[in-house]
Amino acid sequence: MQGRAVRFGLRWQSWRWLLPGMRVKRYLLVAVLGGLLGLVGILQLSWEGPLVSKFYELVHWARPFDAPAWLTGSLWLGLGVFLLAQGIRWMNRSMLSALTDPDTVPEQVYIRRRLEAGPRIVALGGGTGLSRVLRGLKEETANLTAVVAVTDDGGSTGRLRDSFGIPAVGDLVDCLAALSDAPGLPDLMAYRFRRGGELAGHTFGNLMLVSLHEVEGNFAEALRNANQILRLRGAVWPATALPAKLCALREDGSTSEGETRLREGKSRIRRVWLEALRREPVGVAAEGLAEPGSAFEQPPELTAMPEALEAIRRADLIVLGPGSLYSSVIPSFLPPQIQEAILKAPGKLCYILNVMTEKGETDHLSALEHYRAIAAHLGRAPEIVVAHTQPIGAERQARYGAEGQQPVTLDLEALEAQGVRVVRGDFLEDGPYAQHDPAKLVRALMALRSQ
Known part of the structure; x- marks a missing residue:
């Protein structure tokens, strides 16, 4: 019937x-x-x-x-x-x-078919670095997946995480905007309310994801809906669909809890790890729940979304970075299922080296030390390292020097002695900041596909 x-x-x-x-x-x-x-x-x-x-x-x-x-x-x-x-x-x-406009259909069909035939790429990281590389990659392939670190605990993102017990949404929003074909969406998603009481300081994109979570009652489903609504060239998934806290152990034996405190320490970071958090109302006490007066309890193992794991398994190229080493790149693969998937993945593993060090996080770390930190945390060493090898200019160096940042020491010969393929070149965009140019990076990454 x-x-x-x-x-x-x-x-x-x-x-x-x-x-x-x-x-x-x-x-x-x-x-x-x-x-x-x-x-x-x-x-x-x-x-x-x-x-x-x-x-x-x-x-x-x-x-x-x-x-x-x-x-x-x-x-x-x-x-x-x-x-x-x-x-x-x-x-x-x-x-x-x-x-749509019928006159543009042939061009749209051609672009879509060309992008559908592109390589399968997974990019992991967070912050502005990941969203920038995604903007370039989406012009070359639709088989693109972003796996985003969700440990940011500052600003609007931190407030929403604490209020709703969800993963950090800020970097997810940036990546969703970067991959969307909807015109004007990046500006809309980044719009920050300047008045309205409790709305002040929040961005439209952050509130949109929180609203989807409240409607669905599930953060994973909220992300699935966001991927469909925003007409993405690719997909964006969190490293884990549970709220997590980033912790660090330093060489002097001290520990730091929370991403914002990671940069406040004086001693060099030895390792970082995630602790899963589930928010419960203060004062809730029951077997397996928080003790009175505690806002959080430890939930089960951090799990990854199946879509992210499948994309990693099928990827031709897995890209780490660019971005903050200990607060963006490494946290994106710390959930055990993500880590295991990368270890077993047949695709090439490529790390895009940061141009500058970051105060309190990677002070005085060389390129080789960045590489070793990733290998130690992941259990797999990148086969390829992309490094900007041209001068950054005196003006830019002075700007960053005032903030305690210096160009990363490029001991690339030591990297090559480890069997790493180093891709050298000029990968910076014009402007006052030492930021990677998406188009230049993508040309280098696409060249890796044919070699």
Whole structure:
């Protein structure tokens, strides 16, 4: 019974094209007329037999003045093909005009097919570095997945995490905006409310994700909906769909809890790890829940979304960075399932080296030490390192030096001695900041595919 109802519904959907006002029937009639005239022409050119005279009696107009059959047949066939093609063309334009500009459809189809044939790439990280590289990669492939660190605990993101017990949404929002084809979306998602009481300081994108979470009651489903709503070239997933806290152990034995405190320590970071958090109302006490006066309890192991794991398993290229080593890049692969998937993945592993050190986080770390930190935390060493090797300019160096940041020491020969392939080049964009140029990075990454 249900199958019969489905079939009836499908038939009704087809017949709806003939409803008044659809602007389809007139063009359909032209196409049908063209098909009939073409058939008349074919019959004149190829039909021989005793019934030919009867045929001409029925359609006496098809051969006026006893013209040769080959001539009238060719004329009717040509006219029929023309009307059939025009009718179909007009129908297509009429239907497409309700959805998009028909004149841009060929270009859109070409771009979509080209992007669908692109390499399968997974980019992991967070902060502005990841969103910038995504903007470049989406112009080369639609088989693109971002796996985003969700440990930010400052500003709007931190307030929402503490209030709703969800992962940090700020970097997710930046990556969603970077991969969306919707014009003007990045500016809308980044809009920050400056008034409105408790709204002040929050961005539209952060509130959108929180709203989806409240509607769905599940952060993973909220992300799935966001991926569909925003028409992404690719997909964006969190490293884990549970709220997590970033912790660090330093060489002097001290520890730091929370991403914002990571940069406040004086001693060099030895290792970082995640602690999963589940927010419960203060004062809730039950078996396995928080003690009175505690806002958080430890939940089960941090789990990754299956879409992220599948993308890693199928990837041709896995890209780490660019971004803050200990607060963006490494946290993106710390959840055990993500780590295991990368260890088993057949795709090449590429690390995009930061241009500058970060105060309190990577002070005085060289390129080799960045590489070793990733290998130690992941259990797999990158096969490729992309490094900017050109001068950054005195003005930029002075700007960063005032903040306690210096260019990363490029001991690239030591890296190559480890068997690493180092891709050297000029990867900075013009401007006052030492930021990677998405187009330059993507050219280097696409070249890796063919080698």
